[in-house]
Amino acid sequence: MSFDLQLRGQRALVTGGTKGVGAAVVQALVDAGVQVMATARSAPAHPIGGVLYVPADVSTAEGAAEVAQAVLTHWGGVDILVNVVGGSSAPGGGFAALDDAQWFNELNQNLMPAVRLDRALLPAMLAQGAGVIVHVSSIQRVLPLPESTTAYAAAKAALSTYSKALSKEVTPQGVRVLSVSPGWVETEAAVALAERVATQTGTDYEGGKQIIMQSLGGIPMGRPARPQEVADLITFLVSPRAGAISGSEHVIDGGTVPTV
Structure with missing residues (x-):
């Protein structure tokens, strides 16, 4: 039996697509025959052939709008949206080190890019009655490290909850929504x-x-975990082979989280 993922010719946007997990997702999708647009704050040092890169800061409303417009101008919409972008620049020192600016920064890095891009690109998916959205969350949402990741963990928890709510709204209209929760990669x-x-x-x-x-x-x-392992999971989840999977979060952490 062939295990063709049946992705050839699909259109995908990957945020945070020039380093780490994002770059691995871009490569995996290209290898599967997907047309890929990737975005990050700067162009990659080693671009992948055939990928359209859009330099933009999607942690801002303006940057997210710029990326969404690029997608709509080039393709009219996407079939796959993988929201990888995220991270933390918060200082150590626990709750007292986190002022309002730090909290808003973590939310703008880890929650709002997905919210804004989904809002801009979902209408075209709904119009065609098909599409897949993946939000990359983190096991930190259930395993926060108070010394340094309280705000990041809270933002990722918000992303996972938002992902579940969105899946309940749009899955009946043909758009699958999933989250992937890596551990340390x-x-x-x-x-x-x-x-x-x-x-x-x-x-x-x-x-x-x-x-x-x-x-x-x-x-x-x-x-x-290795970036390629996370990318392989995501590539499977966005494929028709995973067509009955929606609304779930998929942990890939080598067993780090000690509970079910």
Whole structure:
């Protein structure tokens, strides 16, 4: 039996598509025959052939509108929307270190890009009676680290709840909505963090990784996920092979979250 994902010729927008998980998603979709538009704050150092890149800051209303307009101008709409963009720049120090500006920044990085782009691009999906939206959340929504990720975790929890609500509204009209919740993923940023921890504690890179994994309560698999593994999951979920899946959140964390 062939396991063709039946994605050839589909149109996809991937936010945060130049590094880490986003770049891996772009590559996986291209490999599956998808036409891909990707966005990030700057163009990639090594662009993937055939991908249309739109430099924009989707954490702002203006940037999200610019990207949505590019999609509508080039294609008239999309079949797949993967909201990967996110992250945290909040300082450590717990709740007292988070002023209103920090809170709004985390929401604008991790919740509002998806809300704004969905709102702009969903009408065309609904008009064609088909489409898939994936929101990349995080296990931090159920496993926050109070020292540094309270606002980020709260924003991701909001994203997961929004995703569920949206799925209940639009799945009856032919648009599937899902969320994917990674644990620690060995992206460029994660490698830099492990190297920094290693330097601070007088160990090597592997030692730095172990310290980070211990801070999460351990990863039973013994390693972080790889960007390609997260991308493969997302690529399957947006395909017709996953046509009966909607409204659910899919955890990919090597067993980090210790509850069901």
